[in-house]
């Protein structure tokens with residue numbers, strides 16, 4: 468169970484997190500979590516290249532260590548990268564010191580001041596400890612591509628029905644999500660380009 472659109476009350480409660488990036492240029496922000504992943508990352512890069520658009524990849528330190536060439540391909544294509552922790556730690560169940568050390572371990576291979584909490588779950592005490600060093604990027608639109616019980620058509624609707632100027636949209640660079648991503652990503656991009664949206668990377672500053 469997940470919500471395609473982040474509720475206002477949650478956004479207000481966690482006001483130090485970044486949920487969207489308001490702007491006057493119709494910019495929106497595609498993000499891909501959990502990679503790099505062999506075959507999937509290459510496929511995503513091809514789709515983005517075909518449409519000449521840029522995106523932000525929130526990478527896991529453990530995957531960057533396993534697949535450094537893939538990570539370099541992301542950077543060479545001028546996409547942006549962010550820290551998604553080393554081993555996908557759920558902040559709600561982790562001691563703060565452990566949580567912070569896992570982020571630091573990712574930082575050794577992913578140089579970025581963008582951080583996305585794994586599972587979107589982070590305690591206020593953890594936020595307080597990293598918010599000076601990182602922009603903590605959440606989202607306002609969740610495709611739900613990771614949900615094995617959903618359909619590709621539903622994922623597409625989740626995105627196109629909720630995207631507005633400034634939206635941060637979540638997809639996954641993972642094997643599990645691919646059955647939904649393969650259908651949804653190209654159609655999402657085509658639909659949003661036709662409506663005048665501009666795809667950009669999440670700025671580090």
Ligand SMILES: [Zn+2]
Pocket residue numbers: 500501551555585586
């Ligand atoms: Zn993740």
